[in-house]
Amino acid sequence: MRERDGCALLKQRFEAAGYAIEEAYRLDEDGIRVELDGFDPEARVGYEYVTLEAGDPWEVTPAVVDRLGERMERGELFVLVVDEGEAADAETLAFAADRFLERVRRLRP
Amino acid sequence: MSEKTYGVKQFLEAAKKQEAELRQEYSRLAELDAQDRARTRKVWEEAARALEELAAALLPALTPEAITRAVQLTGHQALVQESPIARLQAEVRALEQRNAEIEADPRYRDRVLLRAPRVGTLVRALAEVLEQRTVYQRTLETCAHPRLAHLVEVGYGTDAYAVAWWRASYYADWKAGDEILERLKDKKAFAEVRLEYLGARRADEEYAERQRRLEGEIDASECLEAERDENLRALASAPARALAKARQALGEHLRQTPIAALGPRLEADGEVGLLAKRWSGLEAKGAYLEQLSTEQVGKPAQEISEALRKLQADVVRMSRPKKAGTRFPAEKFERRFQSRAPRFAKQRERYVRTYETIYVYEDYHHCHFGSDWLWWDHMTHGRASGDFIPEVREFHGTHPDYQYQPAFDDGDAAAAVASADAGEIAGALTDPS
Numbered sequence A: 001m002r003e004r005d006g007c008a009l010l011k012q013r014f015e016a017a018g019y020a021i022e023e024a025y026r027l028d029e030d031g032i033r034v035e036l037d038g039f040d041p042e043a044r045v046g047y048e049y050v051t052l053e054a055g056d057p058w059e060v061t062p063a064v065v066d067r068l069g070e071r072m073e074r075g076e077l078f079v080l081v082v083d084e085g086e087a088a089d090a091e092t093l094a095f096a097a098d099r100f101l102e103r104v105r106r107l108r109p
Numbered sequence B: 001m002s003e004k005t006y007g008v009k010q011f012l013e014a015a016k017k018q019e020a021e022l023r024q025e026y027s028r029l030a031e032l033d034a035q036d037r038a039r040t041r042k043v044w045e046e047a048a049r050a051l052e053e054l055a056a057a058l059l060p061a062l063t064p065e066a067i068t069r070a071v072q073l074t075g076h077q078a079l080v081q082e083s084p085i086a087r088l089q090a091e092v093r094a095l096e097q098r099n100a101e102i103e104a105d106p107r108y109r110d111r112v113l114l115r116a117p118r119v120g121t122l123v124r125a126l127a128e129v130l131e132q133r134t135v136y137q138r139t140l141e142t143c144a145h146p147r148l149a150h151l152v153e154v155g156y157g158t159d160a161y162a163v164a165w166w167r168a169s170y171y172a173d174w175k176a177g178d179e180i181l182e183r184l185k186d187k188k189a190f191a192e193v194r195l196e197y198l199g200a201r202r203a204d205e206e207y208a209e210r211q212r213r214l215e216g217e218i219d220a221s222e223c224l225e226a227e228r229d230e231n232l233r234a235l236a237s238a239p240a241r242a243l244a245k246a247r248q249a250l251g252e253h254l255r256q257t258p259i260a261a262l263g264p265r266l267e268a269d270g271e272v273g274l275l276a277k278r279w280s281g282l283e284a285k286g287a288y289l290e291q292l293s294t295e296q297v298g299k300p301a302q303e304i305s306e307a308l309r310k311l312q313a314d315v316v317r318m319s320r321p322k323k324a325g326t327r328f329p330a331e332k333f334e335r336r337f338q339s340r341a342p343r344f345a346k347q348r349e350r351y352v353r354t355y356e357t358i359y360v361y362e363d364y365h366h367c368h369f370g371s372d373w374l375w376w377d378h379m380t381h382g383r384a385s386g387d388f389i390p391e392v393r394e395f396h397g398t399h400p401d402y403q404y405q406p407a408f409d410d411g412d413a414a415a416a417v418a419s420a421d422a423g424e425i426a427g428a429l430t431d432p433s
Helices: A003-016 A062-073 A090-107 B008-058 B064-074 B084-104 B111-115 B121-143 B148-154 B168-183 B190-256 B259-267 B270-318 B330-336 B341-359 B375-380 B390-398 B410-418 B420-430
Strands: A022-029 A032-040 A045-050 A078-083
Touching: A003 A032, A003 A045, A003 A078, A003 A090, A032 A062, A045 A090, A062 A078, A078 A090, A078 B168, A090 B168, B008 B064, B008 B190, B008 B270, B008 B330, B008 B341, B064 B084, B064 B190, B064 B259, B084 B190, B111 B121, B111 B190, B121 B168, B121 B190, B148 B168, B148 B190, B168 B190, B190 B270, B259 B270, B270 B341, B270 B375, B270 B390, B341 B375, B375 B390
Parallel strands: A045 A078
Antiparallel strands: A022 A032, A032 A045
16 A cells, blocks of 8 residues: 555544644654654654655664654553555555554543 | 661560570479479489398398398498397396386385275375365465464464554454454464464475375386386387397498499399399489489579570660660571570480480399499490489599490390380480480
């Protein structure tokens, strides 16, 4: 699935769940500097579609992903990380988005 | 008084007529050439068969006695030196030894026990393996999913699974796992599916290996049986093949040895002598006919082709406006455009008669091998010059005092000369034009 189509699907899913998504959101805090494909700064929920096409692997390095992961485990923010090959079709990506949002709903304070 | 001349218009008309005449003759020669080349090929085929018959008569069997006689008659020492009998015996020994090895090999010896349809031990074992594989393959097919290999690799459904919940792949694994689990109604968790799948895969691999081994054993047994059958066929045909090979080598020796050297010895043996004369005559006939066609059909055809080329060039040259006023002296013009048809016809008729005379010749038995025997003279009754044939020219060069003597008796000669056909042939062959 192409990044543009994947991001559109995710934005639609996240917004349907009540989040106010800002596209290309610049997150710069706690040593993490990354441009996320979609993020609600108020709810601190978003997504990042990592593709070679967008040059993401140079910015969204494994270290950055690990830092995001640590903060998610602490409940400080929630970002669904989609690696390019993991969302082969819209059905799988929608499934992932919906299950992720369900989990976030339970975890968010 | 002015000399008679011809103009360009007359030149072009005469050239057109001559071109038609040349083309017609060329076409007749081409037809004749094709027809006679085919007939000459048949003579060569007949000569080859005659040589086979001669070799068979010289070496009727592959026995020491037959070989000794063949060597005495032909001088072909290779028959003794290369010892076809010893070679044959060695081949037979090797084939028999190999078949003895095969027959002692359990894969051949127990072939029925191993490979009998439905009941052979290997056949039965293979059937069981295939049946087992069917069971495991059914499980593998039920579990088949594009993501299954990945799920197994990352340990999905086990404690080892470590994909973070905020990664999309976590959910893709989840979805795939559910899809597979749904197909196996008796399983409650993917961990059970995983165990069954891995067990079936391992078992199928083991059975596949057994299948390969059994098929290899069956194949080896079949190969041994086929090899033994082939060896039996080779054993059955070995004497005939060895004899044919020895005869072929003998034939090659005869072909390469001057007949003047061999002839008298061969002639001494009645049947062999007659066959040798026939073969020698047919070989000579083939060579004569081939060279006759080249000399009296091929060469004239080439000359006509060249004449046509020159005529066409002249027509182009004379068609130019600046040549319009050219005049040709009558004598030269008439000589050039005089019809060649009668001469062509005469040459062709002479060729046809010579060819036919040689082609129909069958009196090979009249031959007396020796230093003064020239087939050409006997085939043409000594009435045609064959010096365009290298063999005939060389013979005349090495036999300056040679005079053709008919091989048949006076009565036959008189009868031949008296016959109308012979007279006609003689006339044609001695025609100096």
